[in-house]
Amino acid sequence: MLVCAENASWNKNLAGTGGRSKRELLDNLDSWRANSETDTGRIPLLPEFYSSKDVLKMEVEKIFRKEWICAGHISELKKPGDYLTFDLVGHPILVVRDRSDELRAFSNVCRHRSARLVDGSGNTRLLVCPYHAWTYELDGKLRGAPLMKPEQVKDVCLNDLRLEVWQGLIFVNLDQQAEPLAPRLESLQEEIGQFNLAEMEVVHTYDDEVDCNWKVLVENFCESYHVFRVHKTTLEPDTPTSSVEVMPGGPGYNHHTMSCVTAATANNKDNREHLSCIYPGLTFAIRSASVIWLSIQPLKYNRLKMRAWVAKDLSAGRATESEFKTEMELVAAFMAEDKIINTGVQKGLECGVGNCGPLNEMEKTNWQFSQYVASKLLG
Known part of the structure; x- marks a missing residue:
């Protein structure tokens, strides 16, 4: 029992620190990338990349502070003054529709003394700081600062962030030099353009937190190989695992489809469910x-942490209660069901003996995602 306790403590410490230097981690990642396709199949990403604080620091700097992150849907911000907020790896963000009907993204931070400007979502005529009442227009320009001389604050405005709308989804990027999002999704646009996502309306949102590495949950939704087992009564009857077809994907996404037994076909030309990352x-x-x-x-x-949205085409009317x-x-x-499985996966990854593979062909999308992560960390 004493040995087991010592091993458990060691594994916990190893997970917390990564157990290797940054250089060793990157060398291992480079080796994995070069050898992850074998005669017996593709190999999953190494366990240490799900259980290291050092890896997370690199991911925050090289991925989340440089990539396009979804903030919401245009149906949530229909009128001038409509706004929503969220935090991206510690950076408070505000998205608002201004008086010119343009969507704008700002750091949700007053430029005076760094107070958070607004919380949640809603509609407002002006952005008023709760600390000293510095007041901003919806386009980010400072309108007034109590007991301050105009010449002192004439150049003050909110910190502007990159914003792009694709298929009605609102994306924000902290990196002013980032490449635009749309070009990397051209092939995906061809696959899902038939659904007119921009015309849908958000009918439900919720937030949650899960005790696993962020990549574990992303990978869970990248593949449907697990549906027959994990979701055997919830999803498998309508979207059978045996019908999975993995599409080629592209530089910024992966994509697979499944037959959908009960789907209405009015807007779905191929009667399939489309799943993308x-x-x-x-x-x-x-x-x-x-x-x-x-x-x-x-x-x-x-x-x-995650935010989930459900949106619908309401042209045929709303569903009954x-x-x-x-x-x-x-x-x-x-x-x-996914939450239970993925918290267990995290514990398995932290013991360091899993992820030996090979991956099923239906999990090619996971391998594509891991290749993306590797390219960003090694780039």
Whole structure:
């Protein structure tokens, strides 16, 4: 018993520190990338890349502070003054529709003494700091600062962030030099353009946290090989695992489809559910006239936060209260199933003996995602 306790303590410390130097981690990653396709199949990413604080630091700097992250959907910000907020790896962000009907993204921070400007979502005429009442227009320009001379604050404005809308989804980027998002998603646009995501309306959102590395949950939604086992009564009857088809993917995403037994075909030309991951952390599933998507980011090496949205094509009318309740119960059920599995996966990764592979062909999307992560950390 004493030996087991000592081993458990050591594994915990190893997970917390990474156990290797940054150079050793990157050398191992480079070796994995060069040898991850073998005669027997593709090999998953090394366990240490899910259980290291040092890896997480690199991911925050090289991925989350440089990539496009989903903030919401245009249906949430219809009128001038509509706004939403979220934090991206510790950076408070505000997205607002200004009086010119343009969407803007700012650091949600007053330029005076760094107070958070607004919380949650809603509608406002002006952005008023709760600390000293410095007041900003919706385009970020300072309108007034109590008891200050105009010449003192004439050049003050909110910190502007990059914003791009793709298929109705709002993306924000902390890196002013980042390449635009749309070009890397051209092939995906061809695959899912039929669904008109920009015309859908968000009908439900919720936030959650899960005790696993952010990549574990992303990978979970990148593949549907697990559906027959984990979701055998919730999803498998409608989207059978045997019907999975992995699509080629592209530099900024992966994509697979499944047959959808009960999907209405009015807007779905091929009667299939489309599941995609836009790197680094946006995953979504589209069927007929509805879509659910998640935006995932790390909190710790072994804990993540996510925001989920459900949107629908309401052109044929809203679902009845009973239908909506049934659908949300299904979403809650399969999300709970994934949460249980993925917290267990994290514990397995931290002991360091898993992820030997080989991956199933349906998990090629996971390998593509891992290649993306490796390219960013090694680049």
